[in-house]
Amino acid sequence: MIRTGKLPQETVVVMDSHTMGQHIHRMAREIVEDNPDIGSLVILGILRRGRPLADRFARLIGEMTGQTPRVGSLATTLYRDDYRTGLGTAKQRGDTHFDFSIDGVTVLLVDDVLAAGRTIRAAMDEVMDYGRPRRIQLACLVDRGGRELPIQPEYFGWCVATRANEWVSVRLSEMDGEDVVLLERYNAEEGA
Amino acid sequence: MPEARQTVWTRKDLIGIEDLSREEIELILDTAPQFVAVSKRESGIKKVPLLQGRLVVNWFHEPSTRTRTSFELAAKRLSADTLGITVAASSSVKGETLHDTLANIEAMHSDVIVIRHGCAGAAHILAARHDSHIINAGDGRHEHPTQALLDAFTMREHVRQRRGDPEAGLDGINVAIIGDIEHSRVARSNIWALNKLGARVTLCGPATLIPAHVEKMGASVTSDLRAAIRDADVIYALRIQLERQQKGLFPSIREYIRLFRIDNDSLRAAPDHALVMHPGPINRDIELATEVADGPRSVILEQVSNGVAIRMAVMHLLVNFGGKKPTGTL
Numbered sequence: 418m419i420r421t422g423k424l425p426q427e428t429v430v431v432m433d434s435h436t437m438g439q440h441i442h443r444m445a446r447e448i449v450e451d452n453p454d455i456g457s458l459v460i461l462g463i464l465r466r467g468r469p470l471a472d473r474f475a476r477l478i479g480e481m482t483g484q485t486p487r488v489g490s491l492a493t494t495l496y497r498d499d500y501r502t503g504l505g506t507a508k509q510r511g512d513t514h515f516d517f518s519i520d521g522v523t524v525l526l527v528d529d530v531l532a533a534g535r536t537i538r539a540a541m542d543e544v545m546d547y548g549r550p551r552r553i554q555l556a557c558l559v560d561r562g563g564r565e566l567p568i569q570p571e572y573f574g575w576c577v578a579t580r581a582n583e584w585v586s587v588r589l590s591e592m593d594g595e596d597v598v599l600l601e602r603y604n605a606e607e608g609a
Numbered sequence: 610m611p612e613a614r615q616t617v618w619t620r621k622d623l624i625g626i627e628d629l630s631r632e633e634i635e636l637i638l639d640t641a642p643q644f645v646a647v648s649k650r651e652s653g654i655k656k657v658p659l660l661q662g663r664l665v666v667n668w669f670h671e672p673s674t675r676t677r678t679s680f681e682l683a684a685k686r687l688s689a690d691t692l693g694i695t696v697a698a699s700s701s702v703k704g705e706t707l708h709d710t711l712a713n714i715e716a717m718h719s720d721v722i723v724i725r726h727g728c729a730g731a732a733h734i735l736a737a738r739h740d741s742h743i744i745n746a747g748d749g750r751h752e753h754p755t756q757a758l759l760d761a762f763t764m765r766e767h768v769r770q771r772r773g774d775p776e777a778g779l780d781g782i783n784v785a786i787i788g789d790i791e792h793s794r795v796a797r798s799n800i801w802a803l804n805k806l807g808a809r810v811t812l813c814g815p816a817t818l819i820p821a822h823v824e825k826m827g828a829s830v831t832s833d834l835r836a837a838i839r840d841a842d843v844i845y846a847l848r849i850q851l852e853r854q855q856k857g858l859f860p861s862i863r864e865y866i867r868l869f870r871i872d873n874d875s876l877r878a879a880p881d882h883a884l885v886m887h888p889g890p891i892n893r894d895i896e897l898a899t900e901v902a903d904g905p906r907s908v909i910l911e912q913v914s915n916g917v918a919i920r921m922a923v924m925h926l927l928v929n930f931g932g933k934k935p936t937g938t939l
Contacts, residue, residue, distance in 0.1 A: 495643060495657040500929035512643050518652060547653040 425584070425601035432575055432598035434590075437558070440574030441470070444556055445477035447572050448525065455484040457522045457551070461491045463540055464511045466529040469591035470558060474527060489515020491526070496539035513543065520548040529587040531557035532579075534568035559598055561585045618930040622736040622743040623923055625752035626801040634805055635778075638762050640922035641915070647686055648917055659925050660687035663720040667693045669746065670701070670726045675889050675913060676746050676756070680723045683920035689721070707731065711739050721924055724748075737935050742927040744920075750794050756888055757798035759919040761806055763912050764843050767884055780807035785837040786828075787869055788847035788896050789818045791858075795888045796847060800826050813837035814847075814869060815859040834869050835878035844879060845886045846871050846897045862895060872898030876906070884908050 432440065452458045455478060462471030471488050479485030492513045526540050541553055556572035561579045575598070579585060586599040618636060626634070647657055665684035669677050677693070684691045694714075701710060711722065721742045724732050729749035736743040747753040761779065769777045784803050790796045790812050800823075803810050810828040812819060819830055831837050838844050849865060859865055871885060885897070885906045893899050901907060 492643065495647070495659055500659065512646055514646075520652070542658070546657070547650065 423603070425603050427602040429600045429602075430597060431577070431585075431600045432559075434596035437574070437596045437598065440558065441473055442477060444572040444574060445474050445481065448474065448554075448556065449478055449481050451554075451571070452523060455482050455486060458486045458525060459515070459517060459519060459522050460486050460488045460525045460527060461515060461540070461544065462488065463491050463493055463526060463528040463536060466587055466589055466592065467491075467527045469589045470529060470556075471525075471527040472591075474525070474556065486525075487515070487517050489513075489517070491515075491540050491543055493536055493539040493543055496542045498535060498539065518548060519544060519550045521551050523552050523554060524550040525554045525556060527556045529558050529589070530585050531555070531560045531568075531570055531573070532563045534564050534566035537568050538566050558587060559585050618926040619932055621927065621932040621935070622732070622745075623754055623927060624733050624736055624743070624745050626754045626757050626798045626805070627752065629754075629805070631805045631807075634758070634761070634802060637758055637919065637922050637926065638765060640926060641762055641918045644683075644686070644918035644921040644925075645915065647921070648914070656686045656688050658688045660684065660689035660720075660928055663687075663689045663928060664718065665689045665691050665721040665723065665924065666714055666719045666741075667691065667746075668696075668714075668722055668724045669693075670696045670724075670731075671747065673725055673746070675916070676725065676753075679913070679916045680744075680746060680755075680920050683917050683924060684721070686917065687921055687924055689924070692719075707735060708738060711735055711741070715739060715741055720928060739935060740933065742924075742931060744923060744927070747794055750792055750797070752798045752801075753794040753888075754798050755916070755920055755923060756795050757802040758923070759912055759916040760799055760845070760886060760888070761802050762919055763886065763908055763915050764808075764884070766911075766915075767908065768842070771882060778806060779803065782808045782842040783811065783840045784808050784843040784845060785811045785813060785841040786845045786847065787813045787834065787837065787871060789849055790814055790823065790847070791818045791820050792850050793847050797826075799845065800828050804828075811837045811841070815865065817858040832868075834875055838875070838879040838883065841879050841883050843884045843886060844871060844876075848888065848890060849892055849896050851892065851895075866895060870894075870896060870898060871901050873900050873904075876901060886912060889913070 460471045460475055462468030468490050475486050475488045490513060492511055524544055537555060544550060544553060555570040557570045558574040560570060560573045560576040582603045584601045586601055588595055588597050590596050648655060667677055667680055681691050719741050723744045723746050725746040726748050729751035731748045732743050732745035745752060745754055765779055768779060768782060769775055786796050786799060800810050804827040812823060812828050812830045813834055816832055824830060883906060885901055887897055887909050891897055891902055902909060
């Protein structure tokens with residue numbers, strides 16, 4: 418769905434600040450259980466809202482294990498597949514930046530919302546151009562369904578099958594001043 | 610939701626800076642940094658798949674090392690296929706017209722044509738009639754738009770560093786362009802670009818090499834080098850086009866050197882932070898002393914590095930966002 422800039426007909430809070438904190442904490446614990454060697458785990462946040470989430474995971478993992486994984490940013494814009502179909506925009510979301518090698522380590526990709534999976538495909542291609550990680554994992558705060566590629570997250574907070582006229586909006590205190598996930602419903606004719 | 614910028618790129622071709630709005634110029638400059646990073650990747654692959662499977666044809670009717678290499682590298686770092694047409698060995702020497710040659714290249718499904726030609730307007734007439742994305746890599750004395758864009762980008766990076774402001778633009782900076790303005794498409798494109806970006810341009814050179822009415826483009830003119838560079842944030846030396854000096858437009862190279870050469874002596878008149886730039890190729894010790902060209906103020910090789918990123922940005926915007934059909938009537 419492409420939002421038109423109009424206000425939604427209905428907005429439902431599906432995750433408040435407390436619940437979001439619990440989800441992120443639980444996901445961090447799962448990441449730690451799954452990765453006994455935190456020294457060989459690096460976290461790449463997909464811009465824009467994946468980056469603050471990546472920083473939160475790193476901090477929590479540091480508190481749990483005494484070892485804080487390194488964190489970087491992935492833009493993915495140079496690897497998108499929708500330029501040729503005219504869907505891409507020239508909007509800059511910031512640049513890819515990490516100053517560590519990803520050869521032989523586990524790369525944890527972090528994004529706020531997982532839907533079609535095309536951003537994750539682009540992110541994996543970008544990561545592969547920088548080296549050969551031992552494996553790539555995926556953590557998403559919200560999985561809203563609608564996959565167009567065979568991609569599944571290892572770690573997710575909340576899973577919902579959205580309809581065509583529904584939009585999941587993640588707001589994070591670092592960027593938006595509050596921690597909340599909203600499900601926005603638009604008039605059917607505005608959707609798609 | 611705060612989004613950086615809403616400008617949308619719609620152009621099929623890049624013909625000149627004169628046509629562009631300030632917003633379009635800034636969109637190109639803002640698209641370039643991610644491509645600087647691609648070229649600088651220390652590990653892994655120094656290319657991105659944005660033009661994968663596209664054909665970029667370099668069609669140069671005048672000699673060029675820097676620009677041609679730069680476009681070729683830019684295309685390759687975007688994963689495009691590239692083809693160079695050497696004019697001396699092509700059918701244009703048999704009398705084929707530009708339109709016919711391009712129609713034949715297009716019959717082999719080209720996507721981008723980078724053209725340099727001795728006649729002003731060559732890129733324009735092709736763009737108006739053909740489907741390929743046309744990029745002007747220099748047309749006669751008219752324009753050399755990607756040079757002006759990479760120059761503005763280089764200046765902006767340094768202004769941002771010096772002021773510690775990552776959003777700073779060129780508003781209010783002083784740029785002195787020194788030398789042969791008359792024959793220079795680089796000067797013309799730079800005057801357009803710098804004016805649109807809010808910089809003040811001063812031109813300086815022998816009176817015979819300053820075109821009439823150039824003040825109307827928005828530049829001031831002086832023949833006193835030290836006055837021109839007194840407040841300059843950037844000193845931009847142009848190449849004395851020795852191949853065009855047979856007409857006796859100034860008395861002698863020795864006199865030019867005495868009055869207009871940028872060397873450590875003349876630089877004493879400029880502020881300490883003033884950058885020295887040159888579009889290349891340099892005539893060492895004619896317009897620019899070796900001590901300056903290789904000295905700490907010179908950013909000439911940065912211009913070259915940035916040129917690849919700017920050309921990647923231009924090709925990405927034209928191919929992935931630009932219009933598909935010619936709009937002109939020529």
